[in-house]
Amino acid sequence: MAGFVNIRRDVDDKFYRYRMPVLLTKIEGKGNGIKTVVPNMSDVARALSRPPTYPTKFFGSELGAQTSVDEKNDRYIVNGAHDAKRLRELLDAFIDKFVLCGSCKNPETDLIITKNELIVRDCKACGERTGVDMRHRLSTYILKNPPKNKSKRKGGHAEAPNPSNEANGTAGAADIDEAEAEAGSGDDEMTKRIRSEASELNTESQLVDEGWSADTSSDAVKARVVAVTSGVTSLGLIGPGEDESDEDADSPYTQLGNWVKEYPGCNAVEVYKKVQELGIEKKHKAVQILAQALFTSDIISEIPSYLPVFQKMVTSEKHQKALLGAIERLAGLDYPELIAVIPRILMEFYQADVLDEDVVTSWGTHVSKKYVDKDTSKKVRKASEPFLKWLAEAEDDDEDGE
Structure with a gap:
C-alpha cells in the first residue's frame, strides 16, 4: 500500500496537514505498445481537488507522449515507459502551476x-x-x-x-x-449558446461593453454594398484548383472575406458571430477564408487573438487541410517573408490542438496544387521540415520511452 507525502514536497514539517498518496506507476506491454499506468491517479487527484484527467494530460504534454483516459474503469495511461521518480517530479510541477495559490502557496x-x-x-x-x-x-x-x-x-x-x-x-x-x-x-441567451458550444469564446456582455454593433448609417451601408460586390476572387482568397463558380457577390464566403477586410481589428467573438450569421460556421471553406483574411505578415502575434475561432470551427481533417491551404497561400503568395516562420505558425496551431500530428505530417509530405502552384507548394512544405522533424522525433521518443 502506498504511503502519503506532503502535497508540497519542499515542506518538511511533519504536522503539515495537506497530504496526498505517493504516486504509483506500473509499466505494461512491450515494444511499441509499452505504456505507463498510474493505478492511484484518482486518489492523488482527489487529494489535490482536481480531476484525474488534468495531471494525466499534464504528464503527456510535458513528456511529448500520448495519453489515454478510461474514467469508467479508473485507468490513466501515459504511452511509453516512464519511471515513478520522473512522474513524481512532473506531479510537483503540475501542483506548482495548477494547484498551489500563487500568493500563499496553499493547495486549498x-x-x-x-x-x-x-x-x-x-x-x-x-x-x-x-x-x-x-x-x-x-x-x-x-x-x-x-x-x-x-x-x-x-x-x-x-x-x-x-x-x-x-x-x-x-x-x-x-x-x-x-x-x-x-x-x-x-448570462444572456447568446452567451449561454456560445459558451455551451465553445468555451474559448468571450461572452455577449463583453460585446456590449465594447460597443460593437452593425453600423446602419447610409454611408456604412453603401460601403458594405461596394465591398460585397468586389467578390472573394478580387481578394485573392480562392486557390487555383478550387471551384470559383459559387464565389459571386452574394456568396456567404464573399461576404465573410469582405466583412473582415471592412472591419480590421475585429475580435474573435465578432468574427464568430458573423460566421454564424452567414450560416457557414461548419464549412471548411470558411476556415480558409478567415485565415487568409484575418492574418497578415504579423501572423505570429495575431494567432493568439483568433485561436478561439479556429478551435471552435476546425472540427475535422477537411477543416485542418483548409487551414493548411490558407497558410500555403499566405506564405507562398501574399507574404513571402512568412516562409521563414512556417514552423512557428504550425507550432502555434498544433499546441492549441487545432492541427493534429497525422494531418500535418501527411500534408508536409504530399505536394498539392489545390491552393497554390506546384513550385510554391514545394517551397512551403520544404520550409515546414523543421517542425515535421520535431514531430517525428517526439514520436520516436514516445516509442522508445525508457
Whole structure:
C-alpha cells in the first residue's frame, strides 16, 4: 500500500496537514505498445481537488507522449515507459502551476474560468485569485473540459484578474469585488449558446461593453454594398484548383472575406458571430477564408487573438487541410517573408490542438496544387521540415520511452 507525502514536497514539517498518496506507476506491454499506468491517479487527484484527467494530460504534454483516459474503469495511461521518480517530479510541477495559490502557496484552491476565458486559482485560505500559465497546453484542455467546482459563485464565472497583478500572480481586492458584482447578473441567451458550444469564446456582455454593433448609417451601408460586390476572387482568397463558380457577390464566403477586410481589428467573438450569421460556421471553406483574411505578415502575434475561432470551427481533417491551404497561400503568395516562420505558425496551431500530428505530417509530405502552384507548394512544405522533424522525433521518443 502506498504511503502519503506532503502535497508540497519542499515542506518538511511533519504536522503539515495537506497530504496526498505517493504516486504509483506500473509499466505494461512491450515494444511499441509499452505504456505507463498510474493505478492511484484518482486518489492523488482527489487529494489535490482536481480531476484525474488534468495531471494525466499534464504528464503527456510535458513528456511529448500520448495519453489515454478510461474514467469508467479508473485507468490513466501515459504511452511509453516512464519511471515513478520522473512522474513524481512532473506531479510537483503540475501542483506548482495548477494547484498551489500563487500568493500563499496553499493547495486549498479551486480552478475558475473567468469571463475572459482565463483560468485562475481561487484560494480558500488567503482569498487571493492568481492566474495560471495560459500558454501551457493543459490550459487549453481545461478550457475545453472545465472543472466541476462544488462551490461556484453565483453566475459560475469570475472576472479576470487585473493585468498588472496577473504578472506577479495576484489579483487585487477591487477585481474580486467587481467580479462578484458582475457574476450576480447572470448570462444572456447568446452567451449561454456560445459558451455551451465553445468555451474559448468571450461572452455577449463583453460585446456590449465594447460597443460593437452593425453600423446602419447610409454611408456604412453603401460601403458594405461596394465591398460585397468586389467578390472573394478580387481578394485573392480562392486557390487555383478550387471551384470559383459559387464565389459571386452574394456568396456567404464573399461576404465573410469582405466583412473582415471592412472591419480590421475585429475580435474573435465578432468574427464568430458573423460566421454564424452567414450560416457557414461548419464549412471548411470558411476556415480558409478567415485565415487568409484575418492574418497578415504579423501572423505570429495575431494567432493568439483568433485561436478561439479556429478551435471552435476546425472540427475535422477537411477543416485542418483548409487551414493548411490558407497558410500555403499566405506564405507562398501574399507574404513571402512568412516562409521563414512556417514552423512557428504550425507550432502555434498544433499546441492549441487545432492541427493534429497525422494531418500535418501527411500534408508536409504530399505536394498539392489545390491552393497554390506546384513550385510554391514545394517551397512551403520544404520550409515546414523543421517542425515535421520535431514531430517525428517526439514520436520516436514516445516509442522508445525508457
